[in-house]
Amino acid sequence: MASKKKASKTKRQRKLPFDKYDLYLNAVQSPEGDVQFYRDRYKEFFGAPKKGLTLREDFCAGGAISCEWVKLHKDNTSCGLDLDDEPMNYGRANYIAKLKPEQQRRVALIKKNVLEKGLPKAHIAAATNFSYYIFRDRKTLTTYFKNVYSSVHSKGLFIVDMFGGTACTDASQDRIPIRSGFTYYWEQKDFDPATNYANFGIHFRYKGKLYKNVFTYEWRMWSIPEIKEIMLEAGFDDVAIYWEGSKRDGSGNGKFDRVTEGEACLSWIAYVIGIKK
Ligand SMILES: C[S@@+](CC[C@H](N)C(=O)[O-])C[C@H]1O[C@@H](n2cnc3c(N)ncnc32)[C@H](O)[C@@H]1O
Known part of the structure; x- marks a missing residue:
């Protein structure tokens, strides 16, 4: 009996080795909700599309x-x-590889620096999970936003997410147990008010072992008005802000409504959308 137990444990461990991208997907990403939000925003601004849309x-x-x-x-x-x-x-x-063959033919991953000119054309360009915070000065971020503007079709959107709040001006760590059986840690290591630079790390506790700094980020904490101004400077005709609602306990509910005013709080998430008419 004991040896059978051991055998099945070994088998399970081999079947599920530490896979940082799988844990990241489970802990951080919500691709199904993301694409529905993008499609709904496109319909909101431009009506139901007559044919398929290209997302970059x-x-x-x-x-x-x-x-x-x-x-x-x-x-x-x-x-x-x-x-x-x-x-x-x-x-x-x-x-x-898990998509149907005809779906596979409609998606491509391309090695390209988004700061280079000639980005592939799209109806919607999206930069999620705050990835563009990697651009830590206004000149570089403006170069990127201008590239996006010139590569998005007329009747097109540029969708970015943002986070902030008073909690983001200090070191902190969130510990979040994930339903599929591991723990996700989001650590803000520091914050420099002179530059708004901040360093972050993602750690996972998986099968009893702590994996530290599996992903690290050296970001600038941008503000919504800065992003709005840079989008307009890059050429977008208008900018819309979508603010996440909250549950009774004050945590985010994953639903975003269009707003003209935000809400001062410890931590918030919002989408900012550049609209090209
Ligand atoms: C935070 S991860 C990706 C997050 C993912 N989009 C998500 O929703 O969770 C950031 C990615 O940006 C890529 N990256 C960094 N600088 C880039 C650049 N200038 N052009 C294109 N990709 C870049 C990195 O290689 C990395 O894979």
Whole structure:
């Protein structure tokens, strides 16, 4: 009996080795909700599209959102851009490979720096999970936003997410147990009010072992008015803000409503959308 137990444990461990991208997907991403939000915003601004839409997922890593986009409508196409082969190869093997063959033909992951000119054309460009915070000065961020503006079709959207709040001006750590059986830690290591630079780390506790700094980020904490101004400077005709609602306990409820005013709080998440008419 004892040896059988041991055998099955060993088997399970071999079947589920530590997979940082799978844990990241489970802990951090919600690609199904993301693509529905993008489609709904497109309809809100431009009406129901007559044919499929192209999504470009900037900073795509494994391209989980690009894969959801082609599932959403039979004529949708998507492309993800990233600098790093490792997450893109992971996405090709683990996300794209699981799509139906005809869906696979409508998605591509491309190695490209989003700061280079000539980004692939799209109806919607999205930069999620705050990836563009990597650009820590206004000149570089403006270069990126101008690239997006010139690559988005007329009747197009540029969707970015943002986070902030008073909790983000100090070191802190969130510990979040994930239903599929591991713990996710989001650590803000520091904050420099002279530059708004902050360092972050993602740690996981998986099968009893703590994996520290599996992903790290050296970001600038941008503010909503800065992002709005830079989008307008890049050429977008208008900018809309969507603020996350809250549950009774004050935590975010994952639902976003259009607002003209935010709410001072410890921590918030919002989408900012550049509209090209
Ligand atoms: C935080 S991860 C991706 C997050 C993912 N989009 C999500 O929703 O969770 C950031 C990714 O951006 C990529 N990246 C960083 N700088 C880039 C650049 N200039 N152009 C394209 N990709 C870049 C990195 O290689 C990395 O895979």
